[in-house]
Amino acid sequence: MQDYSTLGVRRFGRVNWLGLATLIEREIRRFATVWTQTLLAPLVTTGLFLTVFTLAIGPRRGEVMGVSFVEFLIPGILTMTVIQNAFANTSSSIVIAKVQGNIVDSLMPPLSAAELVTGYIAGGLVRGIIVALAITVAVGLTLGVFPAHPFVALGFVVMGAGLLSALGVIAAIFANKFDQMAALTNFIIVPLSFLSGTFYSIEGLPKVLQILTHLNPIFYLIDGVRYGFIGASDSAPFLGAMVVFSTFACVAGLAWYWFKIGYRIKP
Numbered sequence: 001m002q003d004y005s006t007l008g009v010r011r012f013g014r015v016n017w018l019g020l021a022t023l024i025e026r027e028i029r030r031f032a033t034v035w036t037q038t039l040l041a042p043l044v045t046t047g048l049f050l051t052v053f054t055l056a057i058g059p060r061r062g063e064v065m066g067v068s069f070v071e072f073l074i075p076g077i078l079t080m081t082v083i084q085n086a087f088a089n090t091s092s093s094i095v096i097a098k099v100q101g102n103i104v105d106s107l108m109p110p111l112s113a114a115e116l117v118t119g120y121i122a123g124g125l126v127r128g129i130i131v132a133l134a135i136t137v138a139v140g141l142t143l144g145v146f147p148a149h150p151f152v153a154l155g156f157v158v159m160g161a162g163l164l165s166a167l168g169v170i171a172a173i174f175a176n177k178f179d180q181m182a183a184l185t186n187f188i189i190v191p192l193s194f195l196s197g198t199f200y201s202i203e204g205l206p207k208v209l210q211i212l213t214h215l216n217p218i219f220y221l222i223d224g225v226r227y228g229f230i231g232a233s234d235s236a237p238f239l240g241a242m243v244v245f246s247t248f249a250c251v252a253g254l255a256w257y258w259f260k261i262g263y264r265i266k267p
Contacts, residue, residue: 020115023106027123031089038089042081042131043138049077050139053199064201065232071145075153075229076198078135079160079222086128086161087189090120090168094265095181098172103265113259117252121165128161145229152237153228159244160221164189166251173258173265192218197226202234217247 031038054070061069097103106116132154140146147153167189175181196219202210213219220240227233233240259265 016111016115019109019111020119023111023116023119024122024126027089027093027120028126030093030123031127038085038127039130039134042085043134046077046081046135047138050074050143065226065230067230067232070143071230072201072226073199074139074143074145075226076222078132078139079157079225080193080198081135082128082132082157083160083164083193083218083221084189085131086124087164087168087171087185089124089127090165091172091175091181091185093120093123094169094172095175095178098176098265099178107262107266113256116259117166117169117255120169121162121252124165124168125158125161128165129157132157132161147229148231149228151228153225155241156221156224156228156237156244159241159248160218160225163217163221163244163248163251166248166255169255170251170258173255173263176264192216196222197234198222217243220244 050070050073053073057069063069064072094103097106111119136147136153171181171184171189175184195213196216197213202213202219205213214235220235220243223233223235224237224240224244227237257263
């Protein structure tokens with residue numbers, strides 16, 4: 001009988017497709033069960049943002065990048081909502097498991113580090129895409145605003161949800177308590193998403209702030225989705241895609257390595 005252990009081949013193949021599919025299904029079911037909190041709440045929050053900015057600033061702001069201020073805001077708020085939800089999905093799943101002590105339920109099955117990372121990221125990715133589609137349909141039906149380049153917008157939404165899902169895995173592995181996770185969210189993720197051109201064009205910023213903004217990969221996400229919606233952006237969409245994809249590869253690679261060595265997740 002062939003000894004597969006000597007060849008590094010598991011008895012079910014190079015990839016545990018059943019285990020990976022089960023993990024992805026678990027992560028999707030986890031947020032779908034509380035859909036009012038994970039899917040409906042972001043839609044309501046987006047509506048509140050647009051309403052407040054329209055009433056407070058909209059009529060007096062004038063056009064931005066050739067469109068009304070409300071149309072300019074929509075892709076920024078959509079992207080901000082998507083990435084925050086994608087980050088929350090993976091980070092909350094892992095942190096809750098660590099705090100409750102049942103992270104072992106995810107580590108014991110015959111899943112490789114790559115399969116674990118893929119499964120968690122896929123859950124956040126699905127949640128981010130659903131939120132994006134819901135917001136797009138809502139603003140299209142209520143405000144008559146539809147993406148000028150829908151496939152470009154979708155591509156950046158997918159990359160953004162994937163990047164923040166991977167970043168959520170990193171943050172959750174590092175954090176051992178809920179307050180540590182809250183600190184990472186409040187002092188890193190929220191400022192990065194707010195200060196990335198969500199509510200403004202960076203052309204109006206001082207030169208130093210423009211340079212700093214270009215160092216923030218989330219800026220390219222928002223700018224890419226904005227191009228997909230209104231056909232205008234502060235930077236080249238291709239450059240943004242390269243920056244975002246490269247950042248995702250680095251973050252996902254670190255998440256894979258931490259799972260592989262059991263960093264802060266194995267006793």
